[in-house]
Amino acid sequence: GSQVVKRSKAFEMDVIVYDPYISEETAKELGVEITTLDDLIQKADVMTIHVPLTPETKGLISKEQLAKMKDHAILLNCARGGIINEADLYEALKERPDMKAGLDVYEDEPLTDSPLTTLDNVVLTPHIAASTKEAQRDAAIIVAKEVKNVLNNQTPTNVLNMPLVDSETFQTLKPYFKLADKLGQILVQTTTPNIEELNIIYGGEVSGRSKEPLTRELLKAFLNPILTEPVNSVNAKAVAKQRGIVLTEGETDNEKYDALMKVNVKYEDKQMNIEGIIENKEPKIISIDQYNLNMIPEGYMGIISYMDLPGTIGKIGKILGDYEINIAEMQVGRKEEGGEAVMVLKVDSEIVDDAVCELLKDEKIYTVKAVKV
Known part of the structure; x- marks a missing residue:
């Protein structure tokens, strides 16, 4: 993403960024403005994606987000397939011919049978940049330089x-x-x-x-x-x-x-x-x-902070049970009776978002973090 910023700034483009993991100081050094995802989607003339594919980013750009984009917007994804819902993208591009898209990654690779190939306002590339003659040549040069650095007692960079x-x-x-x-x-x-x-x-x-x-x-x-x-x-x-x-x-x-x-x-x-x-x-x-x-x-875990009062632990167990989440092990830490406490659970399956939301409806439950290690 930072490399795209450098090139965009060279063309005197105004750059806005949605990145929940970047600090204001780093954003200032890059010369970009941090904003929300919703605001970025609505303002961007060109939107590029630079995130890993995780449960949180899967389908990040779907029908709702595409509907908010400008009619002439360009959407680019060279990060990972699955971040954009391709069926929703097809419908958006079909209905709004002035909108454009460029994809190098797909939900299923290699791309063999997709309605996106029937559209004129999308550019599709095969995600094989590493297999080009130029990339293979550069990789060989990098390896040779690194071997030379090691033989000369210099610190290698890769x-x-x-x-x-x-x-x-x-x-x-x-x-x-x-x-x-x-x-x-x-x-x-x-x-x-x-x-x-x-x-x-x-x-x-x-x-x-x-x-x-x-x-x-x-x-x-x-x-x-x-x-x-x-x-x-x-x-x-x-x-x-x-x-x-x-x-x-x-x-x-x-x-x-x-x-x-x-x-x-x-x-x-x-x-x-x-x-x-x-x-x-x-x-x-x-x-x-x-x-x-x-x-x-190890495995699926839950870290929950709550008020240590009678019935709270039981309610946590009941809510998880309602979502068929079985507790395998539980540890509780507290500093004083009736005060705030922390519970760490090992469970047999993922604590789903709906279960987290249900737990947080209780005012005596402060935070719920679902973890997998």
Whole structure:
């Protein structure tokens, strides 16, 4: 998306952006205006899509959104198929011939039988840019340059694995990669957009050693679901900086656990804290927002904050049961009787949006986050 911005600005175009994960500071540096998706759809003369295909983005542009676009608007999708509902797009283009579209990705690839091919106001390309002679040539050149850099003891720029650490440090850190990955997955699903700060504190046997690989592993898990370009252990910190995320790392004295990872995320004048350890070679969550817990993060989960009053837990269970969501395990953390508490559930199936909405109708239930790790 940022590359499209640069090229659009070169043509003196005004650029507006809907990106719930970009900060105001980054937007200012790019020279763009952040707006809502609905506002962007109605204002855009040319709209391009740069998001991954997730349950949240599937069908993001459908009949309702297409109806709000300008009659002469151009819609481009070179990100992932499925983000645009192709049946709805066909109807919109058929009824409004001045509207145009360009697609390089499709719900089903390769594109073989689609009514879109019968229209004159759509350009369809086969999503094979990587297979062109030019792309293959450039890939070979990049590989040759990277081999040369490594042989000359220079740092390569396109690496899939983590930065090197000594063997002893790697063996010490090895069990904690899974924990870092789990913490990153949970955080990206439980915090809201516009992350401003990410603070990681280490304790125990990892103290005094290079924690760089663990930090990058957490960032990779945190950033990959929200970006189209892959985030790896090499570029994770650079991508976070580009997104305007302020990253800090530190250490703490810890006598209770062999090793500890504490993560604090700040966003939109809010924050979330989560702590994890390794126990019997398995990652465990031991605290969320200072509420003590003890649970292995895996599968479908729910993180619910609520008022600790009689009947509330029962109502949560009943509502989930009404949606045929079975609770496999439950952990509850509270600071005082009758105060706010946090419940972490393991469930046998996804906590669907309708169930979340039903839970939030109860004024004693404050937040509900459906998570899959």
